[in-house]
Amino acid sequence: MSRRFLSRRMGPAWIAAILAGILAAAAPWLERLRPLSIGERTASEVHVTSGEDRGIGSLREAIFLADRADRRVRILIQVPLIRLGDPLPPIINPKGVSIEAGAGSVRLDATGVTAGAVLDVSAPETLISGVEVYGAPEQAILLRNGGARLTNVSLRKSQTGIYVVDGVADLTVSQSLFDGNAVGIHVDSRTDGIRLVDNRFQAHSNAAIWSVAPDGPDPGSSAPIVIVGNRFDRDRVSVVLINAAARLERNTFVGARTAAMLLNGAAAIVRNNHIRSGLGFGISAESLDHSVISDNEIDHNCAGGILVRNAQDTLVVSNRLYTNGYGIVMVLGAVRSPNTVADNLIVRHVEDGLYIIGASPRIQRNRLMQNRRAGLRLSSLLSVGTPAVASEPFVEANLLEGNGTDVPVLDSFRTLTGAEPSGGPPDCAWRLDPIEPRQQIARSQ
Numbered sequence: 001m002s003r004r005f006l007s008r009r010m011g012p013a014w015i016a017a018i019l020a021g022i023l024a025a026a027a028p029w030l031e032r033l034r035p036l037s038i039g040e041r042t043a044s045e046v047h048v049t050s051g052e053d054r055g056i057g058s059l060r061e062a063i064f065l066a067d068r069a070d071r072r073v074r075i076l077i078q079v080p081l082i083r084l085g086d087p088l089p090p091i092i093n094p095k096g097v098s099i100e101a102g103a104g105s106v107r108l109d110a111t112g113v114t115a116g117a118v119l120d121v122s123a124p125e126t127l128i129s130g131v132e133v134y135g136a137p138e139q140a141i142l143l144r145n146g147g148a149r150l151t152n153v154s155l156r157k158s159q160t161g162i163y164v165v166d167g168v169a170d171l172t173v174s175q176s177l178f179d180g181n182a183v184g185i186h187v188d189s190r191t192d193g194i195r196l197v198d199n200r201f202q203a204h205s206n207a208a209i210w211s212v213a214p215d216g217p218d219p220g221s222s223a224p225i226v227i228v229g230n231r232f233d234r235d236r237v238s239v240v241l242i243n244a245a246a247r248l249e250r251n252t253f254v255g256a257r258t259a260a261m262l263l264n265g266a267a268a269i270v271r272n273n274h275i276r277s278g279l280g281f282g283i284s285a286e287s288l289d290h291s292v293i294s295d296n297e298i299d300h301n302c303a304g305g306i307l308v309r310n311a312q313d314t315l316v317v318s319n320r321l322y323t324n325g326y327g328i329v330m331v332l333g334a335v336r337s338p339n340t341v342a343d344n345l346i347v348r349h350v351e352d353g354l355y356i357i358g359a360s361p362r363i364q365r366n367r368l369m370q371n372r373r374a375g376l377r378l379s380s381l382l383s384v385g386t387p388a389v390a391s392e393p394f395v396e397a398n399l400l401e402g403n404g405t406d407v408p409v410l411d412s413f414r415t416l417t418g419a420e421p422s423g424g425p426p427d428c429a430w431r432l433d434p435i436e437p438r439q440q441i442a443r444s445q
Contacts, residue, residue, distance in 0.1 A: 044069075047102075048077040053085045059108075063089045066097050077131070078102040083109045087116035093123045096147075101130030105154070111135035117142035117163070128153055139163040140181075146170045146193075156180055166190045174198050182206045184235075187225060189213030189243070195226045202233040213243040224267070227251060232260065241266045248273060259284040260301075267291055276300050281307040282324070288314045299323050304351070312337040320345045327353040327371065332381065332389065335360055342366065352377045353403060357413045358389035366398045375403035379413040388412070 046065050050057035059075070059082055066073035072095040091097050099119075110118045110133060117139040119128070125147035133140035136158035141150070143162060146169040154177040155161030161184045164171060169192040178184035178201045187194055189212065201208035211225060224245035232238035234255045239248065243265040249272050253260035256278035261270065263285040270293045275282035282298040285291070288311040296319045298305040304326035306316060312334030321327045327346035333339050339361040346353040346368050353371035354363065358381030368375035376398065378391040400406040 044071060045074045045076060048075060048079060048082075051079045051082050053083060058082075060088055063091055066091065066093050069093055070095070072096045072098070074098040074100065076100055076102045077106045079106060080104070081107050081109060083112060084118065085112045087113055087118055087120065090120040091123045091126065095123075096125040096127075097121075097123045098127040099129070099131060100127070105130045105132055105152070107132040107134055109134050110137070110140070110158070113137055118158075121145065121148065125149075127151075132156065133158060133161075136160075143168055143171065148172075149174075151175050153177075154179070155184070159183070160186050162186070164188060164191055164194065169193045171195065172197065176200070177202075178208060179203060180205075183210050184208040185210070187211040187244075191225075193223050196228070196230060197226070198229045200231050200233075201235060201238065204235040204238075207237045207240045208232050208235045209239045209241075211241050211244040211246070215243055224269075232256070237262050239263075241268065247271075253278070253282070256280065256282075261285070263288060263291075265289075268293075271295050273297075275305075278302065281305065281329075283307065285314075286310055288312070290314065292317075294318050296320070301325065304329055304349075305346075307331070308333075308339065311339050314339045316341045316344065318343045321349070322347045324349055326351045326355055327368075329355045329357070330359045330361055331357045333359045333361060338362055338394075340364070346371065346375075348372075352409075355379070356391045356393055357381050358391055360390075360392045360394075363393045363395045364397055368398060368400045368403060370402040371404065373404040374409040375400035375406055376408040377411070378408055379411050382412050382414045384415070 046062040048057060048059045048062050052058050054060055059077065062075045066075060073093055075097065108118060108131065115137055118133050118136045119141045121142065122144040124145045128150045130152050132154035134156050139160045140155045140158040141162045143164050148171050150173045152175050156179040158181045161178045161181045162173065164187045166188040167190060172195045174197045176199045178199065180203045182205050184201050184204050185196065209227065224247045227239065227246060227248045228250055230251045232253045236257045237259055238253050238256050239261045241263050245267045247269045251273045253275040254277055259280045260275045260278055261283045265287045267289060268291045270283065273296045275296065275298045278301040280303045282301045283293060283306045286309040291314045293306060294315060294317045298319060298321045301324045305321040305324040306328045308316060309331040310333060316328060317340065321344065327349045328341060330339065330341065341361050342364040344366045346366060347370050349371040352374045353368040354366060355377045357379045380391060381389040
């Protein structure tokens with residue numbers, strides 16, 4: 001056999017053998033670069049291409065696929081409108097789910113749904129972005145697990161925008177719109193690490209944010225609800241917190257029909273907010289304990305700026321209040337753990353600047369100027385069948401100038417029985433349903 005023959009026959013064989021060896025050695029590395037099969041790609045990312053409630057390419061089918069997957073799934077919605085006739089399946093993937101609008105945003109029209117949550121989320125660390133839910137009969141989004149991130153969502157004309165159930169922790173809602181719901185966000189009592197940042201709330205018939213617990217917060221047991229940088233317009237009440245720890249900072253409240261904030265039994269920090277043009281008090285607080293209300297700008301609220309009742313060891317300091325009904329009203333409060341009203345600017349109120357009723361706080365370094373009636377009024381509280389409660393505050397270094405009277409007025413406040421006075425202060429005459437300030441104060445007694 002000739003050398004030429006051997007070279008022709010053996011060359012390709014050797015080359016094939018060498019290539020086979022190289023491929024065998026590189027197989028694990030090449031496996032990583034292998035394109036995913038159709039089934040594997042579906043388990044990682046699902047595209048919604050139909051606006052129908054059911055069928056191929058629908059959001060409903062995408063959620064079913066996500067629930068069957070053994071890895072985290074991204075649902076990418078590529079249609080602008082989906083009309084729902086029934087609630088969607090629960091989202092239960094244990095690895096988590098992302099639901100995102102592919103271009104701009106998508107509206108889930110839930111006006112055809114008669115009951116139940118539109119998006120019922122039990123998957124951990126869920127991301128929802130660019131999704132609008134309109135007309136949910138109950139909850140637009142029901143969150144049952146922690147780690148969720150909701151951004152750029154719109155929840156409109158629903159009974160409840162987001163309902164956060166007991167036990168949920170580490171939730172952030174940001175850059176989202178809540179419009180015309182009964183309740184914007186409902187937070188159950190035993191939650192932890194709730195952050196509501198840079199959202200817009202408007203025209204809620206009950207409350208924009210609602211968190212009510214049966215008992216007061218256990219100090220150190222959970223992080224407070226953080227409400228920062230939001231804007232609230234024309235809600236009945238913007239924030240209702242009962243027995244909830246909370247931090248409210250840098251929010252803007254405009255045109256609340258009852259109050260911008262209703263706080264009861266809360267351990268709250270209320271700082272650097274702007275509250276204006278409401279029909280009631282800007283802040284109405286009861287039974288606060290070791291709370292802080294500071295550095296807020298509060299103006300043009302019909303009944304008054306700040307109303308604090310039955311608080312203890314609470315600071316009302318460095319606020320700027322002007323052109324409300326009353327400025328600051330403080331009713332009752334712990335004698336052994338007195339409250340402090342200090343360093344506030346209180347000017348041009350229709351009624352009194354600082355009105356103390358049956359309370360004995362520390363009143364220091366306030367500037368009380370150009371209020372129509374008294375700069376400072378100290379009233380004993382008279383209630384039927386109970387002894388009078390005198391106001392005996394510690395008063396030091398306050399400036400009273402240009403008020404109806406610059407001498408502290410000493411009188412009594414009798415809780416209302418029978419007919420109540422009607423009408424509101426003159427600066428609220430242009431608003432609908434004016435509220436008489438003394439009426440709001442008396443209702444609490």
